[in-house]
Amino acid sequence: MNAKKASSAKVHENRGTPLVEMKDISIAFGGIKAVDHASIDLYPGEVVGLLGHNGAGKSTLIKILSGAYKRDHGEIFIEGKPVAINNPRDAKAQGIETIYQTLALADNVDAAANLYLGRELRTKFGTLDDVAMEAECRKVMGRLNPNFRRFKEPVKALSGGQRQSVAIARAIHFNARILIMDEPTAALGPQETAQVGELIKQLKAEGIGIFLISHDLHDVFDLADRLTVMKNGRVVGTAHTSDVDHDEVLGMIIAGKCPPNAIPGPGALRSAA
Amino acid sequence: MTAVDNTQNPARSDEGAIARFLRATEIDARMLGMVAALLIIWVGFDIYSGFLRDGEGLFGGSFLTPRNLWILLVQTSSIAVMTTGMVLIIVMRHIDLSVGSILGFTSVCIATMQVFWLGPMLGVGHPSIWIVTLILGLLLGGAIGAFHGTLIAYLGIPSFIVTLGGLIVWRGAAWAVIRGETVAPMDKNFKLIGGGISGITPGSIGATASWILGAVICAAIIYAIYNNRVQRKRFNFPQRPMWAEYFLAITGCILALGVTWLVNSYYWPKGVVDRYVQATGIEVPPEGINIAFGYSVPVLIAMGVGLGMSFLATRTRFGRYVYATGGNPEAAELAGVNTKKLTVMIFALMGVLAAISASISSARLDSATNALGQFDELYVIAAAVIGGTSLAGGLGTIYGAMLGALVMQSLQSGMTLLNFESATKDIVVGCVLVFAVFVDQVYRRRVK
Numbered sequence: 140m141n142a143k144k145a146s147s148a149k150v151h152e153n154r155g156t157p158l159v160e161m162k163d164i165s166i167a168f169g170g171i172k173a174v175d176h177a178s179i180d181l182y183p184g185e186v187v188g189l190l191g192h193n194g195a196g197k198s199t200l201i202k203i204l205s206g207a208y209k210r211d212h213g214e215i216f217i218e219g220k221p222v223a224i225n226n227p228r229d230a231k232a233q234g235i236e237t238i239y240q241t242l243a244l245a246d247n248v249d250a251a252a253n254l255y256l257g258r259e260l261r262t263k264f265g266t267l268d269d270v271a272m273e274a275e276c277r278k279v280m281g282r283l284n285p286n287f288r289r290f291k292e293p294v295k296a297l298s299g300g301q302r303q304s305v306a307i308a309r310a311i312h313f314n315a316r317i318l319i320m321d322e323p324t325a326a327l328g329p330q331e332t333a334q335v336g337e338l339i340k341q342l343k344a345e346g347i348g349i350f351l352i353s354h355d356l357h358d359v360f361d362l363a364d365r366l367t368v369m370k371n372g373r374v375v376g377t378a379h380t381s382d383v384d385h386d387e388v389l390g391m392i393i394a395g396k397c398p399p400n401a402i403p404g405p406g407a408l409r410s411a412a
Numbered sequence: 413m414t415a416v417d418n419t420q421n422p423a424r425s426d427e428g429a430i431a432r433f434l435r436a437t438e439i440d441a442r443m444l445g446m447v448a449a450l451l452i453i454w455v456g457f458d459i460y461s462g463f464l465r466d467g468e469g470l471f472g473g474s475f476l477t478p479r480n481l482w483i484l485l486v487q488t489s490s491i492a493v494m495t496t497g498m499v500l501i502i503v504m505r506h507i508d509l510s511v512g513s514i515l516g517f518t519s520v521c522i523a524t525m526q527v528f529w530l531g532p533m534l535g536v537g538h539p540s541i542w543i544v545t546l547i548l549g550l551l552l553g554g555a556i557g558a559f560h561g562t563l564i565a566y567l568g569i570p571s572f573i574v575t576l577g578g579l580i581v582w583r584g585a586a587w588a589v590i591r592g593e594t595v596a597p598m599d600k601n602f603k604l605i606g607g608g609i610s611g612i613t614p615g616s617i618g619a620t621a622s623w624i625l626g627a628v629i630c631a632a633i634i635y636a637i638y639n640n641r642v643q644r645k646r647f648n649f650p651q652r653p654m655w656a657e658y659f660l661a662i663t664g665c666i667l668a669l670g671v672t673w674l675v676n677s678y679y680w681p682k683g684v685v686d687r688y689v690q691a692t693g694i695e696v697p698p699e700g701i702n703i704a705f706g707y708s709v710p711v712l713i714a715m716g717v718g719l720g721m722s723f724l725a726t727r728t729r730f731g732r733y734v735y736a737t738g739g740n741p742e743a744a745e746l747a748g749v750n751t752k753k754l755t756v757m758i759f760a761l762m763g764v765l766a767a768i769s770a771s772i773s774s775a776r777l778d779s780a781t782n783a784l785g786q787f788d789e790l791y792v793i794a795a796a797v798i799g800g801t802s803l804a805g806g807l808g809t810i811y812g813a814m815l816g817a818l819v820m821q822s823l824q825s826g827m828t829l830l831n832f833e834s835a836t837k838d839i840v841v842g843c844v845l846v847f848a849v850f851v852d853q854v855y856r857r858r859v860k
Binding site: 205207226227228231237239241242243244245246247248252253256257258259261265266267270271273274293 | 643644646647649723726727728729732735736737738739740742743744745746747748749806807
């Protein structure tokens with residue numbers, strides 16, 4: 140057992156500089172510590188699953204990385220260099236793209252407007268180049284969702300899966316290096332879930348690092364290389380998905396019990412050590 | 413299949429034809445409804461006023477005459493200018509209750525500068541007075557709006573409260589500036605902004621220039637339709653059918669030339685013509701001379717503002733962000749839109765528009781009082797809402813709101829023409845507002 144743990148730690152060391160490293164991150168909302176000295180890392184071409192109950196702090200931690208929240212304490216490194224991420228624009232400038240659980244789409248405008256929201260294409264006169272944006276949108280949507288035709292309608296009128304593909308298109312269209320997916324399959328049917336799975340594998344092959352936040356253990360075991368479990372704002376532990384089984388991970392999520400094959404974090408039960 | 417449908421339910425296939433027409437031309441159905449309402453109001457008033465007193469109107473009344481419609485357009489312009497800004501504010505899920513008071517305050521400031529400061533300093537009628545006071549007035553309005561926006565965006569005070577405070581504060585400030593007096597007369601060049609005749613200089617551009625403008629508008633409509641088609645062809649997007657393009661182009665041109673003909677059919681009053689003849693010494697043919705007003709300055713300002721604001725709303729990043737923020741503020745924020753800055757800018761813009769309306773109103777009255785623009789905020793909001801702006805945010809068009817302003821003003825002018833008491837007018841306008849929103853709700857539910 141110990142040997143296995145050592146070997147996984149070794150693999151860890153040999154991979155060089157992580158793509159993202161969040162060190163000792165804390166944030167509090169009105170006295171409640173939503174994230175409490177959490178550390179997490181991600182390597183190129185890797186999928187790291189982030190697990191935990193509702194309110195465990197995983198979405199909050201990830202929103203700090205995407206710039207939606209500003210951390211109270213801690214540091215973020217991208218490829219070894221410390222970076223300041225104070226708002227969503229900073230995060231995007233670092234190549235960090237996020238697909239939010241709520242999708243974060245402007246419901247009243249069309250797919251192209253959502254795809255380019257915040258970085259609109261413009262003509263040489265500085266006006267919006269709607270035609271060019273629609274053309275690009277047709278291209279990228281054609282790859283993700285070939286049956287999509289409703290380019291002129293506000294996204295409010297689209298189905299759950301179509302809205303999801305707009306959100307995904309927005310995240311991958313701008314050469315993301317780091318992709319954050321917050322419950323990407325929560326609103327989807329089985330077929331669309333499989334599509335998202337395929338997409339994750341494809342992006343991984345392109346060397347993009349992905350944080351996958353999910354409630355669904357099966358998803359995480361299928362898609363993630365490693366997983367990190369959080370409880371009450373603290374990291375319980377991090378493990379390679381091949382080193383742990385469902386029950387052990389459930390024990391981490393529910394009881395905060397860190398199994399021997401995982402690297403314990405500050406949130407792990409003391410008795411387990 | 414379709415044939416079967418037709419025989420079984422002819423009414424539905426008929427509806428289908430209208431729906432097909434609307435889809436092909438991309439005309440908004442509620443827009444069409446509003447135009448219909450406007451025409452009903454106009455025809456109704458003309459017929460009704462014909463019963464009371466015979467007139468030269470289209471249906472024997474006194475409403476559909478060039479004179480009345482020309483005045484109607486001038487009267488609409490002040491509200492129409494402000495409503496273009498109100499649309500964007502409501503789209504962003506805010507409200508501005510202070511526009512009437514900002515109008516009052518900026519107009520007394522402009523008047524005070526003209527009458528008490530610059531007039532005595534530079535000599536009354538100095539050619540720089542109107543432009544200096546106009547610019548300072550616009551800056552003042554913009555600064556007040558930016559101040560409101562800052563309180564809303566950065567201190568987190570709800571816009572309803574900030575502008576309710578503004579409604580009271582700026583009305584009070586207007587009184588404080590002139591201690592309740594009426595300040596008059598305005599600068600003689602400035603007066604032209606109101607569309608009236610100053611001496612023998614008209615606040616309108618005359619027949620020739622109006623026809624040229626009408627022709628330019630027609631050319632612009634045709635070019636816009638053509639350009640759109642070329643662009644869509646370039647990227648192989650679906651096109652509107654050819655007949656729909658022709659329909660839009662021809663309707664647009666008829667409308668533009670029709671309005672031009674209308675404003676060119678209203679002539680200077682005889683007294684002014686006589687003075688003009690005396691001053692210029694031109695020869696008068698035996699049948700007398702008719703000098704047409706043409707487009708008036710306030711109407712041109714309103715048209716320009718409408719065009720500019722439509723451009724801003726639909727063709728620029730700024731407008732896109734306003735609508736996206738109204739649709740989902742959180743999403744816009746996450747996409748990197750600085751919604752706070754946007755809020756300040758939108759209220760500053762509203763302040764500038766209120767100052768433009770202040771110039772139009774005070775120039776038209778040739779005076780300023782601290783009561784100028786009272787209740788305008790309500791008419792402006794009403795016009796925007798009648799024009800299809802959703803108070804839930806995210807939805808609304810500039811042209812719809814301007815049309816809404818025209819509907820409101822038509823009702824008011826019509827009732828004035830019929831000698832309705834002002835109490836009756838208020839009751840009718842209030843009821844129409846509520847009814848219009850009810851119809852809109854029903855329509856939206858049907859569409860869903």
